[in-house]
Amino acid sequence: MKTLFCICILLVATGLYSQQFIKDTSFSTSNFVPLSFHIVDSSLVYGHDWDGFFNETFVYKRNYSGIWTRLSTLGIDGRTINVWGVDSSKLWLASQTKLYYTSNSGANWEDRLTVPSGGYINGLMFSEENPNIGYFLCDPPSNSGHRAIIYFTRDAGESWDTVSIYIGPNHLGLQDAGCIANNDFVYFGLTGNLWPNLTFLPRMIYTTNGGNNWSIITIPATELNVLKTSFKSTGKTGLISLYSDSSKIYKTTNSGENWTKMATFANGTVNLEWVGNSDIWYANFDTIVYKTSNGGMNWTKFLGTEEYDTFYDIKFKRSGNRYIGYFMVFNLKSLKYEIIRYSDTITTTNISNISSVIPSGYELKQNYPNPFNPETNIEFSLPKNGNIELLIYNNLGKEIYKISEYKQAGKYNFKFKAENLSSGVYFYRLITENFSSTKRMLFIK
Template sequence: MQKLFISQKIILISVFSVLTFNFCNCQWIISSNGFGNNNFVYSLLPVNNSIFMGSTGVYISTNNGNYWSQTTFDSLSVSALALKENTIFACTYTNGVHYSTNYGSTWLQTQSSFSDIWSLTVSGNNIIAGTTTGLYLTSNNGQNWNQNALTNIVINTLISDGNIVFAGTYYNGVYKSTNYGFNWVQTSLNNQTVWSFAINGSNLYAGTRYNGIFLSTNNGTDWIQTGMNNQTVLSIALYGANILAGTYQNGVFYSTNNGISWNQKNDGFSTTPSINSLLIFNNFIFAGTQGQSIWKRLISDFVTVQNVSQDLPGNYLLKQNYPNPFNPNTNIGYNIKQNSEIKIVIYDLLGKEISIPVNEKQSPGEYEFNFDGSALNSGIYFYSLYVNGKLIENKRMVLLK
């Protein structure tokens, strides 16, 4: 595992999540109950407290993937899913775009006569579909579709961020629209096959065929290769500076330093799979595969800890976070004087448990982790240090957005 050395401390990279106590498998476990062990998963979509899955038809799980139920859309291969307000759209390889206004109970087909649809995204009032013959766009929820751009270019993947939309193509790189998908220009990444995208703030990641992941920090004007040479990246998931990459025939890679270095994380898979789709949802990372169903593991399992301090603390101590107030990230440190079961719990003002970023046995040392509050509302929060089940200390922190 790649270590991060920053000053003379233990540095722990974590992620905001609400952890479930009765799930502690530190490896990938199959999550196929109700779905089957040998099916393809093409797409995953979070909707409120549920996950929708595109496979042969559309499945839904309301309990973090413990069980999947097939919706009435049950016969066509669903290549991509998208959500616009309260309507779920599902595109197919052979029979256009379908939609549901009641969370999958019933489905109707839009007025889409085109086929070979590989990708779907929503930008403003527009729904954009990527096909093997270019882009189609509707501004009225599928009552009418127009082929508006990139004719005869294969569109593998789409992603939107407000009015900006990116299209990843087959051998033609990345195209960009700044007006909700109406007009397009080719970016400087113009000679790659792009299978996947992810956006985090100003960072745009593009997963390519055979050439790993490229990164742009200026909306696609310039690109740098982050590594993973010779890998085909079919899916990308992000949390903070941490990147997870689903590859063709090589499972899952991850980076805790924004792509500078990479490691594989395939323990638990029966055989190393191809990962079509990755989704971070609640406290889990889900991996949809090609013919090996769907798997999951705790996102907290992607934690890197390294003790580089030569001084052993003389007592247990919970430090004040910094910066404080913060938006949206802050650092929380603590000291451990002997081998102990350590738990850090984040609470809201009413005492509701929000996150458990640390819950493991640790050796003596000085620790620090980065807490991401981007999913929280502004307000006062508390964090507590527990040692061997006993409360040691509480601190207060303020999130201002």
């Protein structure tokens, strides 16, 4: 087992990284509730803050010149939950009971929606794939019979429809625990609960058909609360963070039918963020941010110093082979909340394009040479753009290598090197949205 573990570590790297940290010196606050972010694009970012002592909401915008400015929040009432930016002038703000909207950078706010008495909004989100689609989960209102309400829009918030779902007497939603993977797959994390001598396991509400039907998944874990759901854009593969007396990360590759525990951390709440079209996730546990580059199999310390006490919100946005991240942290020296801006470039070196001529169909060719020692070529064809996964398994069915990328239509070659593996039979598999194929190869030293 130790040998196989070492082999996996050597094989999982799929890219080279060029990274940079920048402290946004134009922003700092000593308010009581830390900021949450929404990244519109590489330069436009919104954030929100709520001062519990004065019951006052703050909304900030980082414009294209890199300066954070505070927007007017006149007319906003109650504790705010999160902000969602549309463009440089339009944004949404969710409070515990209302949705607000502005089309002029906060000069005027419209009260768009109020949930029933006793209900609470757990965070507003819109689809990255189709910004007209949006959702939020409302905790069961008074006298609702423990039925939560899912609000959804198909016209960018001009109108909202609802569907109710029974979640039981001991479950509630959690702030910012939802995830829109794509137009079909949507997830909401729920709390568990301890009742006298009974444990209610953590659950998720989910749909796989764009909200036409909703179901509940029970996660086989001892932790009570699903703090964060973070799924790939394919919809089926994702990580969730759970917390009660310890923090754990679980993974599913089939929309929650099965779960595998990927990591355990001693304490601290967990925020998970996926970097689009990759196997990269970030997770913060109080004073430390961790990173995985292989879908959760291995985690390494990414950021954490004695200067910073607690990392709160983290958000990422990818464009092409580059992505940016924002970290909200409390500085022990200045006694203020600060923002760290992070940028990274992923340069994939595993797969090379051998022809830009668009093929007529999908194809996974037999590797050559075969048998091979120590490397072989695997060619495949894609008739259209899309996400692909290329996986390699040993003869016991254990995954030992995985690439998950977005590719343009064309023909590609992947050079697989196996000098650190044992001789034997291996299998390689190509998966796209509309195609799947598996072939056998033989490695002989």
